[in-house]
Amino acid sequence: MKDTGKSKGDITRERIIRTALELVHTNGFNRTSLSAIMAAAGVQKGNLYFHFDSKEALGLAVIETARDNYFTYLKRHIRHPDPLEKIKELMDAVFTLHCRRNFVGGCIFGNIALEMGDLNPAFAGRIIAIFQELKQMLAEYIQAAQRNGTIRSEPTADRLAGHVLAAMEGSIMMAKLNKSEAELQNCLQMVQYLLTVGGCSAGGTSGRPDAS
Amino acid sequence: MKDTGKSKGDITRERIIRTALELVHTNGFNRTSLSAIMAAAGVQKGNLYFHFDSKEALGLAVIETARDNYFTYLKRHIRHPDPLEKIKELMDAVFTLHCRRNFVGGCIFGNIALEMGDLNPAFAGRIIAIFQELKQMLAEYIQAAQRNGTIRSEPTADRLAGHVLAAMEGSIMMAKLNKSEAELQNCLQMVQYLLTVGGCSAGGTSGRPDAS
DNA sequence: AAAAAAATATACCGGACGGTCTATAAATTC
């Protein structure tokens, strides 16, 4: 038969990754055992090791898939032409994701960053690159909004983007810990304050956030 | 002999906690094995289990000691009478700590928050309380500065404090991941922007941060 | 000094871990 895209092995491989992704997201990498992945994916050990050389290799594939899912999801939710609105849409999309998960798991990239940052250079390198992508995405929107006049021009777009990303990760940490969206909403408002108050010419499309 | 404070057992117990604290800080709780603690503390298993009922009990004692060390350290480094300066001193003290560690380990509370937040309610509860203490500390300084006129009065002190704490944790995560203090310094500056720019009457003792 | 309590040492346990090896079963190629 001609090659029609996905072979049986590909499907199994993807199912393993998808299953492992969910388990790693909620339990962390080290606490997710191969046997747990095998049981959840309905796969025997020999099969798993046919598709992946090691647990680390599977972990890297999981990170890659998580990244792809994440950016696909983000791009699907950022539709507004105005750059400042795009930033809000981005943050809102991220935070909605965590609310839907009932704050279980938190940010899988942040989790891996803290769990493996000091232990596995390969993992750390991939997470660094993913955060860099995210920061770049934010920085482009911010820069456009600065040219637009809807965001203050004083601190560099890069600096502002770095802070927004850090604040988001910190807020997600607090949300996971407290099982509450309060800190996520607060982050959204505080970032709006930081970006728009003082030194920006126009109020943009939504104006200043209220202090409710 | 009369009781002169620390018995031999107390000293051993403290040595175990101190050793475990360092190991947990750099490797995480789950990846720190009892045998590693035993080897590093020069203690046999029977001795360890004489002082602690379980690994979890030891972990809770470690968190408690880390908390005490942390607040003692902070209070020692916050000396300025001006509340806005106190906030800067606090952040600076925290960040200096991480620089001195060469960004290895990061924030032990944040680490445990992400590692155990979904898995161990006892751990999560203690970390929640510690972050609450920190937030309260920040909120008091912020509120004083708001009355002072050196910090804008619009968002609640509580809201601002929550954001500062989240931003700090996120920055420490990035610093640990990238082994760089850049994100810590950026956090300090962005927080100063957020707190002081727009709506505050006076420039305080140090004025606006430059964008270097 | 004897008795009691506190503190430390050591051997052991069941189980889970990541990983390897070999045997098949299924699909593809020739």
Add this chain to the structure above:
DNA sequence: GAATTTATAGACCGTCCGGTATATTTTTTT
């Protein structure tokens, strides 16, 4: 349809894990 590659299954291994049970030493009390 035979050969060969791809894919799956399952038994096995050495190691380390947290925890227990017991023995021994040290300290304190009487």
